[in-house]
Amino acid sequence: MLKFDLKKFNNQQTLFHFQGELPVNGVTSVFGDSGAGKTSLVRALAGLDKTYSGSLFFRDKTWQDDAVFITADKREIGMVFQEPRLFPHLDALGNLKLATKKASKSLYSISELAELLDFTQLLDKKSHQLSGGQKQRIAIARAILTGPDLLIMDEPLSSLDQHSRRLLLPFIKKLSLKIPIIYITHSMQEVFYLSQNMILVHQGEVECIGEPQSLFLNLNLSLAKHKHSGLIVDVQSSHWDPEFSVLHGYIDRQAIIVTMDKPTQLTDFQIKIESKDVVIATKKLEFSSLQNCLKVTIEQIEQLPTTSVLLTLSTGEQKILAKITNKSLNELALKVNQNIFAYIKAMNISLLDD
């Protein structure tokens, strides 16, 4: 359990007020706009910013209250910053060895991590000889080698190349089974792929803590504008069709097709369906190039500030969103609980992995 109530003032004004309580297991993502206070929150949790007042408890330990302040070096946290911050006077191995000096336990050895994160060949290289992605992989290994009780990662993948991202995302997910992770990101894809729990930060406060899907569907939160762009859904048991280069799968037992150039080993994957790419029909369309048709039920009709509405559509257990004009809504006479067809162009579905 991580429980915090931390305030930072600037000339009598409250700059930040973070309050919340969450279980620490798996990945907890921290989501919010730039400047909302995501980094400030984790710096306060890590003890790197000592200007906060209030209280902070991690499991059975008091990290901060009126009388106590445990400094960052005594909190047994691992931290991966946005930039790799490798020590420039040491080579990669030197950086990693330094991290093991105060480690009370270790899940991995240096060579195991080098193998897993693909930098065995780079151990004798200095920071300036490495690419951004290589540095960040070593920085992640360095944080893990401290044997932390909690790993904090501040947008670790935001500036990385495709190779590093593909390597790191599944690794981080697996790692979170052993070390709880707090993970800042502004990527909705990463939130859905990695985390079961999410801290939503908005204007210097924790707005809400909960399961990502339900937070994104909650109209009262600042997330609404993200949500308008679309939702992420799970697709099951796919296979790749080499003739047409498409991937077949199911959303709540309804068939769906995604374009895919290369064969893939994916069996279950996630896709983001953009709300503006969904076409609504009250009858089945004929003679059209639209490949994907889902039978859906209208759950909610929300008027947007513009001249459009946002429909929340249920495919069974999952939900997708469709943005249509007021005119279409009127002409089709759509109502809540009505059963309709939602069409999505096959090429419009973006795989989360990309």
Added chain:
Amino acid sequence: MLSELDYSAIFLTFKLAALTTLILLIISPPLAWWLARSKCFYRPIIEALVALPLVLPPTVLGFYLLIAFSPDNFIGGFWLNLTGNTLAFSFSGLLIASIIYSLPFVVQPLQSAFVNLDKDYLEVSATLGFSPQETFYRVVFPMVLPSFIIAGALGFAHTIGEFGVVLMIGGNIPGETQVLSIALFDHVETLQYQQAHLLSICLLVFSMSLLILIYGVLQKRQQRINDA
């Protein structure tokens, strides 16, 4: 040829420079760290005091030290009570004066290294579990090692070249306070030019070598910064 007195002056000079450098390398890092990080309103005063020997004629500094070292004054009297010896015209007095005189040469390279040291690295060090003290010797010290070498070498070289302060407070006691530069001055005054030449060339070659070493280290460091 060099006389026995000359050898004893050379030995004394190196002993003085070595001890001065050693003590300066112990007291300067915390002082430089404080000067690099402190936001105290009186920091400029301390900074000015440290830098004063850079601009003050050595004779002025020597004159005030001579007054302070006199047994009639607090410092000199305290020393006399403590050790039974006077501070003026003694090796200990010379050592104290050298430390004050060479302080800015050791503090300033360290201070600028600490100012340029990215705070980000200190945060990383804390998250690796290192206390501030451990951070200093495990991270900061190895990172700014070239600056320590430069600071030490500058302090050493500067102490060897000292003349005005020594003349004022040390006098010219062979084996006790007669250092190289004073011995040289003596030779010239007594028209022993051959010995003056010998001592001068020794001093010149030594100082030149030391400076080449310092700038070699600097060049290497610059290379590393350019590469990064």
